[in-house]
Amino acid sequence: MADFLHWFASAGGTLDDTAVGISYVPESGRSAVALRDVEEGEKLFAIPRSLLLSTRTSTLPSLLGDEDWKSLGDGWAGLILCMMWEEARGDESKWAGYLRSMPTEFDSLMFWSEEELGWLKGSLVLDKIGKDSAERDYREKVLPIVQKRSDLFPPSLLSSHYTLQNYHIQGSRILSRSFTVSPWPGAAPEHDEDEEAPELIDRSAASGGDVLMGEVNVLGDDSQEDIDLGDLDDDEEDDEREKTEDVAMVPMADMLNARCGCNNARLFYTRDDLQMVATKSIAKGEQIWNTYGDPPNSDLLRRYGYVDALPLEAGVGSPSDVVEINADTVVEAAMVVSYQERVDWWLEEGGDDAFVFDTTCDLPEDMLSLIRLLLLTQEEWEKAQSKGKPPRPKLDEKSYEVAKAALQKRLAMYPLTLAEAMFVSLAELSERRRNALIVTTAEQRILHKTLEKLETLKEARLSKEGDGRKRRGDKEDGQGPAKKARR
Incomplete structure (x- = not known):
C-alpha cells in the first residue's frame, strides 16, 4: 500500500x-x-x-x-x-x-x-x-x-x-x-x-x-x-x-x-x-x-x-434479496395454446420478460397482468388490443391457479428443496459453496413465502365471497338483520 x-x-x-x-x-x-x-x-x-x-x-x-x-x-x-x-x-x-x-x-x-x-x-x-x-x-x-x-x-x-x-x-x-x-x-x-x-x-x-x-x-x-x-x-x-x-x-x-x-x-x-x-x-x-x-x-x-450473510428471521441472507421468474415460466404455467401473439404484444407495449419478487413476497402486479392477458378469451383479447392496455392486475380463481403453478415450477428448478438445504451446515462448506447456498436458499424462501401469501389471499377472497352469498341468501329468505320495532 x-x-x-x-x-x-x-x-x-x-x-x-x-x-x-x-x-x-x-x-x-x-x-x-x-x-x-x-x-x-x-x-x-x-x-x-x-x-x-x-x-x-x-x-x-x-x-x-x-x-x-x-x-x-x-x-x-x-x-x-x-x-x-x-x-x-x-x-x-x-x-x-x-x-x-x-x-x-x-x-x-x-x-x-x-x-x-x-x-x-x-x-x-x-x-x-x-x-x-x-x-x-x-x-x-x-x-x-x-x-x-x-x-x-x-x-x-x-x-x-x-x-x-x-x-x-x-x-x-x-x-x-x-x-x-x-x-x-x-x-x-x-x-x-x-x-x-x-x-x-x-x-x-x-x-x-x-x-x-x-x-x-x-x-x-x-x-x-x-x-x-x-x-x-x-x-x-x-x-x-x-x-x-x-x-x-x-x-x-x-x-x-x-x-x-x-x-x-x-x-x-x-x-x-x-x-x-x-x-x-x-x-x-x-x-x-x-x-x-x-x-x-x-x-x-x-x-x-x-454475500451479505446477515441473520434474518427465517435464515441467513440480506433484506435486499430477490428472486426472478421469467415470462416463459408464466406462459408454461398458463398452459395456453395460442400465446405468441399476445406475448409479442405484451413486450411491444413495454411489458417485462422477467418478474422480480422481493422480501415483501408480494405477487408483482405486472406478472398478474400478463397472466390475465394469457387467459383472455379471443373477444377479450381483441378488445385489449384495441384499447392498447393490458388487463388490470386482479387476482381471480384462474389467475391464482396460474400464479401458483408458476411459483411451483420456479421452485422445481433448484436441485435441493428448501427443507433439504436448511439441513446443510454452512460452517462445513467452502466459501464459494457457502455463498451459493445462501443465495439459492434466500430465493427459495421468497418463493415459498409468496406461495403462502397467495394462499392466504385466496382464502380471504373465498371467505369474503362466502359471506356475500350468505348475506344475499338471508335477504332472499326474509331473514335479514332484525329491525327495531317502531313505537
Whole structure:
C-alpha cells in the first residue's frame, strides 16, 4: 500500500491521514478504517478529476484514431482495452502506481468453474454472468485491433498483457470497482438544455469551501450495468457512448468496501475533484463503508464475489434479496395454446420478460397482468388490443391457479428443496459453496413465502365471497338483520 499512497499523493490526491488508514480486516480484506473519531460532514479524501481512469482520460482512443476506436463498439471493450494498455506501459503510464495496487484474483462468478456454478443451479443469476459475450468481444473486437496496431501493442507483450485472462481481470476490476461520474466542463455538456441542472449539495463548511454538486454512484447503483447495444440508431448510439464514457476507475474511492445497512460515507463531485465525505459520525476503529445501493446477494456474488450473510428471521441472507421468474415460466404455467401473439404484444407495449419478487413476497402486479392477458378469451383479447392496455392486475380463481403453478415450477428448478438445504451446515462448506447456498436458499424462501401469501389471499377472497352469498341468501329468505320495532 505504501507504493499506492505515495503515487496518490504525488499525483495530486489528498488524504486526511489522521482520519483514514488502509489496513487488512478479517472477512473484508483490504479496507478503509477510521484512525480517530470522524464527524459527519468531514472530508476524508479528494481525487482530482485528472486522476480518474476512463476512456475520456486515457490517451489510447486518440492514438488509435476514430476508425479503429469506433470498431471496438460502445460497450466495455474500449475501457477494458484502455486498462490493459495502461498496465502494459508500466511506469510510463500515469496510473502505474494505481494499477499495481489492484487485485488480480477474484471470487466473482466470472471466475467460477462449471462445477462451482452448478451450486447456483436454479438461480437466474447464471444468465447474467456474460462470460460468452465478453469472450466474443475479445475475439472479434479487441484481439484484431491489438494484432493490427503493433505500433501501440508490441507483439512481445501479447502473451503477457493482452490475453483473454487479462481481459477478464480488467473487466472484473471495472465491474467491481468503477463509478459513474458526471461529465465535467470541457469534456461534454453538463446537461441537456431541457434538463434540470444537478442539485447543488451545500456541504461547503465540511469540504473546505467547495460546493459539492452531487453524488457519484458506484457502477450499477444508478447506471445501466449490462450494456447490450443491439441495433441502435444514431441517437441511441450517442446515448450509449455517453454512458460508457461516464464509467471511470476512481483511485482511493475504490478502497472502501460496502455492506448492507452500514454506509457511512459517500463520494460527491465538484467541478475539479471528487470528495469522499462522512455521511454520519464514525467511531475510531470502525470501518468506513461506501454503498453499492444495497443490491441482492445474487448480484453481490456476481459482481464482487461475496454475500451479505446477515441473520434474518427465517435464515441467513440480506433484506435486499430477490428472486426472478421469467415470462416463459408464466406462459408454461398458463398452459395456453395460442400465446405468441399476445406475448409479442405484451413486450411491444413495454411489458417485462422477467418478474422480480422481493422480501415483501408480494405477487408483482405486472406478472398478474400478463397472466390475465394469457387467459383472455379471443373477444377479450381483441378488445385489449384495441384499447392498447393490458388487463388490470386482479387476482381471480384462474389467475391464482396460474400464479401458483408458476411459483411451483420456479421452485422445481433448484436441485435441493428448501427443507433439504436448511439441513446443510454452512460452517462445513467452502466459501464459494457457502455463498451459493445462501443465495439459492434466500430465493427459495421468497418463493415459498409468496406461495403462502397467495394462499392466504385466496382464502380471504373465498371467505369474503362466502359471506356475500350468505348475506344475499338471508335477504332472499326474509331473514335479514332484525329491525327495531317502531313505537
